[in-house]
Amino acid sequence: MSITLPPLLIVDDEKNMRLSLSSIVEAEGFDVRAVDSAEAALKLVGQEEFFMVITDARLGGMSGYELLGKLKAAQPGLPVLVITAYATPKLAAEAIKAGAMDYLAKPFEPEELLHAVGRCAERHRLLKENAKLRARVIEPYRLEQIIGECVKVRELRQFIQTVAPANATVLILGESGTGKELIAGALHTLSQRHEENYVRINCAAIPEALLESELFGHEKGAFTGALRLKLGRVEEADGGTIFLDEIGDMSRPLQAKLLRFLEDGSFTRVGGNEELRVDCRVIAATNRDIVDAIRRGDFREDLFHRLNVVQFLPPPLSERGEDVVLLADHFLRHFALTMNRRVLALSKAAQARLKEHHWPGNVRELRNVIERAVILETGPEIRPESLPDFHIESRLHRIEPVATQPETAGQSLDEAVSSYERDLINRVLEQNRFSLTRTADQLKITRHALRYRMQRLNINPADEEESPSLASADKAGETPRS
Numbered sequence: 001m002s003i004t005l006p007p008l009l010i011v012d013d014e015k016n017m018r019l020s021l022s023s024i025v026e027a028e029g030f031d032v033r034a035v036d037s038a039e040a041a042l043k044l045v046g047q048e049e050f051f052m053v054i055t056d057a058r059l060g061g062m063s064g065y066e067l068l069g070k071l072k073a074a075q076p077g078l079p080v081l082v083i084t085a086y087a088t089p090k091l092a093a094e095a096i097k098a099g100a101m102d103y104l105a106k107p108f109e110p111e112e113l114l115h116a117v118g119r120c121a122e123r124h125r126l127l128k129e130n131a132k133l134r135a136r137v138i139e140p141y142r143l144e145q146i147i148g149e150c151v152k153v154r155e156l157r158q159f160i161q162t163v164a165p166a167n168a169t170v171l172i173l174g175e176s177g178t179g180k181e182l183i184a185g186a187l188h189t190l191s192q193r194h195e196e197n198y199v200r201i202n203c204a205a206i207p208e209a210l211l212e213s214e215l216f217g218h219e220k221g222a223f224t225g226a227l228r229l230k231l232g233r234v235e236e237a238d239g240g241t242i243f244l245d246e247i248g249d250m251s252r253p254l255q256a257k258l259l260r261f262l263e264d265g266s267f268t269r270v271g272g273n274e275e276l277r278v279d280c281r282v283i284a285a286t287n288r289d290i291v292d293a294i295r296r297g298d299f300r301e302d303l304f305h306r307l308n309v310v311q312f313l314p315p316p317l318s319e320r321g322e323d324v325v326l327l328a329d330h331f332l333r334h335f336a337l338t339m340n341r342r343v344l345a346l347s348k349a350a351q352a353r354l355k356e357h358h359w360p361g362n363v364r365e366l367r368n369v370i371e372r373a374v375i376l377e378t379g380p381e382i383r384p385e386s387l388p389d390f391h392i393e394s395r396l397h398r399i400e401p402v403a404t405q406p407e408t409a410g411q412s413l414d415e416a417v418s419s420y421e422r423d424l425i426n427r428v429l430e431q432n433r434f435s436l437t438r439t440a441d442q443l444k445i446t447r448h449a450l451r452y453r454m455q456r457l458n459i460n461p462a463d464e465e466e467s468p469s470l471a472s473a474d475k476a477g478e479t480p481r482s
Contacts (some may be wrong), residue, residue, distance in 0.1 A: 007031035033326035052120035057084035141185025164190035172285035177362030196240030222271020294433035302448035331370035
């Protein structure tokens with residue numbers, strides 16, 4: 001993506017000089033703003049972005065040197081070129097000392113002016129490019145960061161490698177803390193867009209009134225406080241990828257505008273009339289039950305179908321078996337290094353304690369637990385005493401016992417047990433979207449035993465037997481991805 005250069009600002013109280021300077025610079029393709037006083041220049045600099053300022057040393061009212069001082073205080077990185085008809089070595093030295101990037105004496109050749117402008121333009125481009133490179137270096141995302149050896153995680157990594165090279169829109173559904181952001185970052189890193197910007201927006205963290213402006217930008221004066229034009233995050237992501245996290249919290253009016261953007265990349269800034277267009281890949285994620293949100297009217301069904309070109313469903317930690325210990329060891333090494341502690345080990349008792357917990361906060365909760373343990377542990381290995389008792393956590397996302405129905409009052413013990421067993425299996429099946437593999441894992445029985453019990457209790461979920469896509473996905477241990 002080529003970097004768009006902002007205009008330069010010319011400050012001169014002589015109209016002919018302003019016109020002359022403007023024509024020289026504009027002939028080279030630069031955008032120009034011109035004002036007749038330092039006061040007007042300061043006001044404009046507070047409203048717009050400029051890549052440099054050209055000012056006469058002597059102005060009516062505030063002088064060019066005073067303007068230079070105020071600009072250096074307000075925007076230290078903004079280059080200022082001073083022009084004067086009274087050139088002396090002393091004045092030149094004072095201007096450079098005050099922060100001017102260069103000093104031109106009248107009369108001067110147009111090439112001298114254009115040389116200075118060209119240097120500032122190239123400087124601006126390099127600074128923007130360096131900022132993009134730093135952003136990519138500071139926050140790298142690699143496939144190896146998705147740690148785990150269970151079947152579902154291995155399949156997830158393979159699926160990322162398959163999908164990443166395409167430009168398809170992606171929807172990531174899953175509980176909080178399951179690694180949705182890692183999946184999105186890995187998709188960008190492995191894509192053909194990896195050299196361009198990767199822009200992230202947490203839709204739940206930005207007030208609804210500001211989210212549209214953050215996403216699509218706004219024009220100067222669009223609302224109170226909009227003192228200058230602001231580019232939207234979709235423009236920053238042009239050529240790259242934009243990740244919309246917690247999209248389930250986006251308001252319906254903004255969902256309609258996002259739907260239009262997804263169709264062809266077109267949008268309009270807040271307060272603007274000009275239709276703009278960018279080319280960026282959209283990855284969205286939410287921890288909400290998207291089907292329930294659609295049924296309640298909180299989320300547009302047409303937007304769901306537009307986003308749901310390729311779907312990822314990262315498994316919760318409670319379904320990942322021995323990955324709990326694998327991840328705990330990873331976090332243990334990480335925190336031992338950052339806290340300058342010798343590498344600790346997990347005792348067998350601590351490992352058992354970790355595997356017993358159902359992890360409602362998923363990997364994020366495990367990370368916090370290990371950080372706490374490294375802080376508290378004084379011995380050579382992590383003991384159960386350094387882990388939380390999980391008293392509060394154990395009450396989260398718990399399957400409540402199925403209440404005895406009034407009609408069971410006259411039943412025999414065998415009939416009451418069968419009724420309870422039928423209700424429990426039906427409830428867990430529904431929670432796991434009728435995946436037999438995940439239901440069996442949660443009930444701690446084999447898949448064969450679950451099928452036997454379902455047959456004995458006359459439980460016949462139509463979706464696995466009648467839907468080939470669900471059946472094949474269940475064999476792989478996950479719900480189907482479109």
